[in-house]
Amino acid sequence: MPKLNLKGLTKRYGSLTVVDHIDLSLHQGEFVSLLGPSGCGKTTTLRMIAGFIDPSEGTIEMNDRVMSSPTASVPPERRNMAMIFQSYAIWPNMTVFDNVAFGLRARRLSNEEVRRRTTELLSIVKLDQLSARYPSELSGGQQQRVALARAIVIKPEVLLLDEPLSNLDANLREEMRGEIRRLHDEFNMTTIYVTHDQSEAMAISDRIAVMNQGKIDQLDAPVNIYRVPKTRFVAGFIGRTNFIEGRLNGDVVSFNGFEIARSRLGTSSIPAGSSTFSVRPQSMEVLALRPAEASGPGIAGKIVARTFLGETWDYVFDSDSGLRLRVVSPPAVALEIDQPVWLRIDSAQIVRVEDQPAAV
Amino acid sequence: MDRTCGNSRVDSTATIPASPAVTGRDLRPKRSFDPMVILWIALALILMFLVINPLIRLILDSFRQVGGSDFTLANYITAFSRARHIQAVVNTLWMASFASLIAVAMAVPLAWAVSRTDMPGRAWAHASVIAAFIIPTFLGAIGWMLLAGPNAGWLNRIFVGLFGTEKGPFNVFSFWGLCFVIGIYAFPLIYVFTRSALDLISTEMEEAAAVHGAGTLRTMMKVTLPLVLPAILGGFILVFLEATALYGTPALIAIPARFNVATTQLATFFEHPLRVEVAAAFSMPMIGVTIVLLWIQRLILSNRSYVSVSGKGGDRRLVRLGAWKWLLATYALLISLVTVLLPLIVLLHCAFAKAWGQGASISNLTLDNFHHIFFEQLTVRRSMWNTFSYAAVTATACCTLGFGIAYIVQRRLLPLAPLLSFLTLSPVIIPGIVLAICFYSAYAGAPFYLYGSSAIVIVAFITRFLPIAFVSVGSGIRSINPELEEAVRILGGNRLMVLRRVVAPLLKKTLLGAWILTFVLATRELSTAVFLSGPETRVISVLTLDLSEQGRYEILAAMGVVLLVVTTLVVLAGMRVLGRDFMLRRT
Numbered sequence: 001m002p003k004l005n006l007k008g009l010t011k012r013y014g015s016l017t018v019v020d021h022i023d024l025s026l027h028q029g030e031f032v033s034l035l036g037p038s039g040c041g042k043t044t045t046l047r048m049i050a051g052f053i054d055p056s057e058g059t060i061e062m063n064d065r066v067m068s069s070p071t072a073s074v075p076p077e078r079r080n081m082a083m084i085f086q087s088y089a090i091w092p093n094m095t096v097f098d099n100v101a102f103g104l105r106a107r108r109l110s111n112e113e114v115r116r117r118t119t120e121l122l123s124i125v126k127l128d129q130l131s132a133r134y135p136s137e138l139s140g141g142q143q144q145r146v147a148l149a150r151a152i153v154i155k156p157e158v159l160l161l162d163e164p165l166s167n168l169d170a171n172l173r174e175e176m177r178g179e180i181r182r183l184h185d186e187f188n189m190t191t192i193y194v195t196h197d198q199s200e201a202m203a204i205s206d207r208i209a210v211m212n213q214g215k216i217d218q219l220d221a222p223v224n225i226y227r228v229p230k231t232r233f234v235a236g237f238i239g240r241t242n243f244i245e246g247r248l249n250g251d252v253v254s255f256n257g258f259e260i261a262r263s264r265l266g267t268s269s270i271p272a273g274s275s276t277f278s279v280r281p282q283s284m285e286v287l288a289l290r291p292a293e294a295s296g297p298g299i300a301g302k303i304v305a306r307t308f309l310g311e312t313w314d315y316v317f318d319s320d321s322g323l324r325l326r327v328v329s330p331p332a333v334a335l336e337i338d339q340p341v342w343l344r345i346d347s348a349q350i351v352r353v354e355d356q357p358a359a360v
Numbered sequence: 361m362d363r364t365c366g367n368s369r370v371d372s373t374a375t376i377p378a379s380p381a382v383t384g385r386d387l388r389p390k391r392s393f394d395p396m397v398i399l400w401i402a403l404a405l406i407l408m409f410l411v412i413n414p415l416i417r418l419i420l421d422s423f424r425q426v427g428g429s430d431f432t433l434a435n436y437i438t439a440f441s442r443a444r445h446i447q448a449v450v451n452t453l454w455m456a457s458f459a460s461l462i463a464v465a466m467a468v469p470l471a472w473a474v475s476r477t478d479m480p481g482r483a484w485a486h487a488s489v490i491a492a493f494i495i496p497t498f499l500g501a502i503g504w505m506l507l508a509g510p511n512a513g514w515l516n517r518i519f520v521g522l523f524g525t526e527k528g529p530f531n532v533f534s535f536w537g538l539c540f541v542i543g544i545y546a547f548p549l550i551y552v553f554t555r556s557a558l559d560l561i562s563t564e565m566e567e568a569a570a571v572h573g574a575g576t577l578r579t580m581m582k583v584t585l586p587l588v589l590p591a592i593l594g595g596f597i598l599v600f601l602e603a604t605a606l607y608g609t610p611a612l613i614a615i616p617a618r619f620n621v622a623t624t625q626l627a628t629f630f631e632h633p634l635r636v637e638v639a640a641a642f643s644m645p646m647i648g649v650t651i652v653l654l655w656i657q658r659l660i661l662s663n664r665s666y667v668s669v670s671g672k673g674g675d676r677r678l679v680r681l682g683a684w685k686w687l688l689a690t691y692a693l694l695i696s697l698v699t700v701l702l703p704l705i706v707l708l709h710c711a712f713a714k715a716w717g718q719g720a721s722i723s724n725l726t727l728d729n730f731h732h733i734f735f736e737q738l739t740v741r742r743s744m745w746n747t748f749s750y751a752a753v754t755a756t757a758c759c760t761l762g763f764g765i766a767y768i769v770q771r772r773l774l775p776l777a778p779l780l781s782f783l784t785l786s787p788v789i790i791p792g793i794v795l796a797i798c799f800y801s802a803y804a805g806a807p808f809y810l811y812g813s814s815a816i817v818i819v820a821f822i823t824r825f826l827p828i829a830f831v832s833v834g835s836g837i838r839s840i841n842p843e844l845e846e847a848v849r850i851l852g853g854n855r856l857m858v859l860r861r862v863v864a865p866l867l868k869k870t871l872l873g874a875w876i877l878t879f880v881l882a883t884r885e886l887s888t889a890v891f892l893s894g895p896e897t898r899v900i901s902v903l904t905l906d907l908s909e910q911g912r913y914e915i916l917a918a919m920g921v922v923l924l925v926v927t928t929l930v931v932l933a934g935m936r937v938l939g940r941d942f943m944l945r946r947t
Contacts, residue, residue, distance in 0.1 A: 050850055076849040083850040089843035093865040102861075106852035154851060 001064060003028045003190045004049070004158055008058035011044050018044045020214035021058065026158075029188040031181070033201040036211035037237065042194045045211075046160050049192065050083050051076035062157060077106070082151035083160040086167065088143045090135040096146050097122070097131040103154035121153045124183070141172045145179070152183055159184070161193045165200060177204055198238050202226070210234045228266060231354045235278035242279045242325045243353075248272050257321030258299055258345075266351040275352050281328040283349035286315055286335060287342045299323070299343040303335050317343055400774045403765060407783040410823040414798035415790070421801045422640035435641035445642070448625035455539055455610075455621055456603035462543025463599050466695050467550035468592060469688065475558040476584070477679045479688045488696035493548040493943060494927055495700065496884035498608035498904050499920045500545045503703025505612065506710060506913065508532040512717050514706055533617040542609050544699045546599040553595030557588040563677050576679055590660045597657040601650055605791030607887035611905050622646060623793050623887065630891050636801060643794040650789050707924075710917035729918035740919055743898040748926065750814065750899060751882035754821040755829075755875045761822070762829035763837075763871065767863070770837050771845075781830075788827045792887030795824055800891050812894030820888050825878045832877065836870025837863075873942045876934040880927050880943070 002025035011019040019041040026032050034042035047053045048068060049060055060068040067074045082103070090099055101118040109117075122128045125145040135143055144164065151159055161180070165173045181204050184191050195201050201208050202222040209219045210233075218230040229235035232243065246253045248270050251262050255277075262270060265277075285291075291298045301319035308314075313329040327343065335341055425432045439445060473479040474486050507514050508530035516528020531537060561584065569579040607623040614621055620628070622642075629639035681688060710716040711729055718724045733740040765784050769777040790798065799820040804811035810819075840863065848858045886901035893902050900923050907916040934942055 050846075052846055052849070075854075076846070077852050077854050079850075080852070081850055083847065085843040085847060087841050087843050089841065089847040091844060091847070091862055093862070102848070102853070103851035106857065150847075150851065160850075 002026060002061075003030070003063065004192075005061040005064075006045075006049070006058065007061070009045065009048060009055050009060060010057035011041070011048060011053060012056045017214055019048070019055075022214075022216055024209060024216065024219065026190050026192070028190055031184055031191045031193065031204065031206045033193045033195055033205040033208045034211055035195055035198060035201040035208050035237075037196055040211040041214040042196075042211050043162060046083075046162055046192060046194045049158070050081060050160055051079050079158075080154070080156055081158045081160060082154055082156035083162065084147045084151050084164045086163045088147040088164075088167075090143050090146050090150075092135050094134075095131065096127060096133050096135070096138070099135070099146055100131075100149045100153055102150065107154065117153055121149045124186075125149045125179070140168055141176060144168065144172075144176055148180065148183060152187060152189070155187065156189065159189045159191045161191065163195055164193075165195075166197070173200070180204065202238075210237060212237075227349070228351050229278055229353055232276055232278070235351075235353045240281055240326065242281065244277050244279060244323065244325075244350075245274055246270075246277050246350075246352075247274045253277075256323045257319050260347045260350065264347045266348050270352050276355055277350050278353045279325070279345060279350050281314075281326045283346045284317075284325065284327045285344045286317060286327050286329055286333065287344060288335065288339070290342050291344045299345070300340070301343060302340050303337050306335070306337060317341070319343065396774055399768075400776075403768070403780060406761065407780065410819065410826065411783050411786055414795070414802040414823070415786075417802040418640050418643070418794070418798040421637050422644060424637050426635050426637050435635075435637045436644075438635075438638050439642040444620065445625060448620040449622050449645070451535070451614075451619060452604050452622040455535065455542065456600045458536075458539040459542035459546060459603045460596050460600045462539060463547035463550050464592065464596055466544065466547040467595070468554055470547075470692055470695060471551045471554035471558060472580070472584070473688045473692060475555050477681050477685065477688065479681060479685045479692065481689055481692065485692040485696065488692075488700050489548050489551050490940075490943065492545065492696075492699040494880070494924075494931055495545065495703065496901070496920075496923065496927075497542070497545040497606065498612065498884070498886055498901055499707065499924065500699070500703050501541050501609040501612045502904065502908065502913070502916060502920065503707050504532050504537070504541050505908070506706040506716060507702055508537065533613055535617070535619065538610060538613045538617070538621075541613060542603050542606060544695075545609075546602055547695075547699070549599055549602070550592065550595035553591045553598075554588055557591035558584070561587050566679075567677065576681075580679075594657050594661045597653050597660075601653055601791075604646065604649065605793060605887065607793045607890055608901060608905070612908055623791075626793055626797070627890065636797065639797050640801060643791070643797055646791050646794055647789055650791060654789065707917045707920055710913055711921045713914055716913050716917070729914045730922075733915060733918050733922070737915065739898065740903065740915065742896070743900050743903045744919065744922060746814070746817075746893075746897055747883050747899040747901075747923070750818050750821060751879045753818050754825060754882040755879035757818075757822045758825045758829035758878045759833065759871055759875050762826060762833045762874065763867070766830055766834035766837050770834065771842065784830045785827045787823050792824060792885065793890065795820055796888050796891040799823075799888075804892075811892070812897060814897050817889055817892050817897055817899070820892055821882050821885060824885065824888050825881055828881070829874045829878050832874040833867070833870055836867050836874075840866050869938055873934060873938045876930055877943060879930060883923060883927060 005025040006022055009019060009022040009024075010017065022041075022045060024032070034045060036042050044053060048055050051068060051073060054073050055068055055070055057070060059066050062079070066072075067079055091102075094102070097118060100122060101114050104114045104117055119128065119131075122131050125148055127142065127145050127149060130138065130142065135146065138146065147164070164180070165176055168176060177200060180193075183189075193201070193204060202225075205222060207219060208222055208225050209216045210225060211217065212231075212233045218225060218234045220228075225234065226238055229238060229241075235241045235243070244255055246255045248262065252259050253262055253265060253270065262268075286303070287298075290300075299319045299321075301317055301321075301323075303315050304318045304324075305316040306313060308331070311331070313331060313333060313335075315327045315329060315335065317325045317327050319325070325343065329335075422435055423431055423433070425434065470485060470489070474482045479485070505513070508516065510516065510531045510533060511527070513528065513530060513532070515530050519525065519528040519530070532541065565587070566579050566583055569583045574582060604622065607627070610621045610624050611627070614624055626639050626642055629635045629642065706716075709720055712726065713720075713724050714726045714728070715724065733744070735741075762784075765780055768774050769781045774780070787795065799816055800811070802808075803816050803819070810816035844862050844866070845858045848862055849855075853861065884901055885899075886904075889899050889902050890905075893899060898906075900919055903919070904916060907913075907919070931943060
């Protein structure tokens with residue numbers, strides 16, 4: 001039984017379709033991220049799950065019960081969910097303790113029970129020393145912990161997070177990311193995490209739903225999203241990549257200046273005719289000498305631009321046949337501009353991508 | 361990942377017993393019946409009563425035969441065919457123009473000096489603007505009548521004493537006197553506009569001019585002034601409108617000086633024989649002018665291209681004026697003398713004097729005037745009680761309604777919210793004295809018969825100040841992140857809990873500020889009350905006109921002092937809670 005199930009979920013504002021027939025189901029304890037650029041509908045989806053917005057079409061079910069549908073909805077306060085907001089939404093007029101205790105009090109637990117649970121959770125997020133403080137006296141990271149504690153203390157059926165780390169600086173962001181995942185694992189909460197930051201989604205999720213123009217382009221484990229992106233959009237949004245055109249002729253795909261046997265490519269389903277392929281800069285190597293034939297195609301060309309980024313070299317490679325590719329090399333591989341070089345591609349990392357998201 | 365939570369680990373098998381289990385009952389079908397619809401209808405009815413009906417009645421009355429019910433254009437002909445009626449309108453336009461220019465001449469240098477320069481006494485200059493803002497215009501006018509009355513006025517007597525001339529040169533009962541008195545009590549508005557624009561301009565823009573070789577004067581003329589010009593124009597238009605709509609000061613000054621402006625002309629239609637219909641016709645151009653000017657003002661202020669401002673940018677370097685600063689300080693001192701100190705001194709003297717013309721001597725000192733207004737003259741006591749109780753009811757109603765509508769509009773709780781907002785704001789296009797005619801037309805006679813009741817005055821006041829309360833509460837609500845309210849909902853609280861636990865506590869100060877502002881404005885409201893208050897429902901402002909006509913300045917001054925003391929106490933209390941400038945905030 002899925003914990004949470006979105007079926008054909010759609011939201012329209014007038015003629016504008018913000019969320020377009022989304023299907024998504026989470027099992028108990030799963031951590032799924034909705035990842036996409038701003039305006040892709042991820043926050044609207046989250047707010048529909050929370051019950052702040054009613055869908056135009058489709059349903060949201062939790063524990064096999066309908067929560068939202070176009071005709072009837074359970075109000076947010078009766079869904080037993082919790083949400084962490086981009087602004088944290090810590091109530092400035094209440095102390096840390098009162099903020100965290102709020103959900104328990106709304107559920108009319110005994111004072112003693114409220115005190116016990118609140119204190120317990122405050123110590124888990126290491127805020128027990130600050131329980132009498134007001135939010136204005138806390139740092140950003142501490143406020144984030146209050147928001148976390150406040151959400152988790154009610155043991156929600158589903159925990160929703162709306163870009164919770166976007167207001168923190170880089171170091172704190174990494175720390176809080178770990179904290180969120182730790183708490184998730186500890187309480188085994190079903191979690192939906194909305195973000196536009198791909199590395200954040202990669203690091204924290206069991207599965208990622210990459211959203212584009214109201215649709216889910218791909219729903220998969222982070223490593224698969226990176227290695228086998230399904231669409232041109234996903235390949236371009238997750239990390240950097242090169243797009244090259246290839247044409248299937250029998251059992252061989254011919255690219256501009258080289259050919260690879262279909263069986264050696266990273267994707268098996270390649271339609272006849274011309275297709276787009278994605279090649280990560282990291283899946284190629286530039287060499288000063290011609291490589292051995294067995295290790296993949298060697299393409300002759302030269303370096304036209306380079307940038308040293310400390311941890312890597314960033315090269316722009318032009319093949320003699322007129323193909324331009326971006327390649328990443330370790331710092332030791334220093335090549336000069338205009339130097340003739342050979343490019344070797346790991347053919348298993350060339351994957352075909354759909355130009356348009358698949359029709360549902 | 362850090363898993364060493366040790367003994368602090370929560371027993372995750374424990375469940376929360378009282379957590380609201382979702383049942384079939386919770387699944388709320390929509391559109392069957394929404395209780396919000398009732399709220400919508402209630403609000404629509406209230407706004408209908410407060411805004412739409414009075415305005416429609418005004419328009420209808422303007423086309424109705426005097427004392428009859430036939431459709432006619434005669435009222436417009438009567439209103440605009442007499443030369444003296446036209447003259448009154450022309451007088452109004454000149455008066456409002458000159459008064460606004462005087463206000464600009466006072467406000468702009470002062471705002472620049474306080475915001476930008478090293479003029480000595482900036483804090484004190486700012487405080488005196490607040491004081492000028494607190495003094496009701498009709499009391500200021502009385503003060504100036506005592507100061508610059510043609511013979512007995514203090515300034516004239518001092519002048520005669522000093523120079524031995526036969527007569528002093530000052531005469532407040534003149535066109536220029538009127539412009540002057542209106543201008544000096546309108547300038548705080550332009551000051552506020554200019555000052556807040558100046559405060560937003562990064563000093564880096566001026567430094568950039570200086571780096572490129574411009575001197576202080578050139579920088580000011582070429583960089584600073586153009587940047588704040590839209591704000592000055594915006595303030596100018598508001599002051600102009602206020603001056604055209606003002607009734608009190610013209611009634612005190614223009615009538616004895618034997619000329620009319622539009623508002624005093626309007627009032628003549630309310631004398632015997634009563635011709636409300638002509639008054640309605642006569643007031644149409646005033647509404648038209650207001651609409652056009654407010655539209656222009658919006659256009660000027662919404663043209664954001666001039667706001668090359670990015671909040672308060674870094675260090676604020678003050679312009680060093682050198683010796684000029686003393687000249688500017690003298691100007692500031694003069695402004696505070698003219699607007700606050702002199703009128704206050706003569707009013708206080710008059711309130712404690714047996715006869716105001718007899719000068720400041722111990723033998724002339726008395727408390728009788730106060731004894732008189734509190735214990736003997738029941739009309740005065742009554743009017744003071746009316747003033748403060750009406751103002752309190754008005755302020756409370758405006759804040760409640762303003763909050764309700766603003767909250768609904770901003771959280772989009774009801775359909776057609778923009779329409780509610782438009783209706784709530786629409787009274788700003790109606791000058792106070794015209795609003796009085798509207799309410800007279802709508803509710804004085806059948807079927808309501810509210811003339812002479814407190815209700816009609818209070819309801820008119822509520823309509824008049826609702827936009828102000830709505831806007832200031834609305835900006836408070838806007839500053840509350842909706843996520844704070846959504847957090848309540850998702851954690852198990854209903855809408856009521858949202859209001860009680862989050863919105864109310866966070867909006868406390870805003871509401872208090874709006875209440876005080878509305879209260880203070882309502883205590884001094886004259887033009888809206890003038891045709892609506894009967895013998896039992898006089899307020900201080902209306903009684904001021906009567907007492908002034910009777911020449912009973914000592915009683916009048918004592919009453920004015922009471923009004924000033926109460927206002928000042930309320931404002932000071934507000935300042936303690938809300939900060940010094942809460943009344944001056946630009947909304």
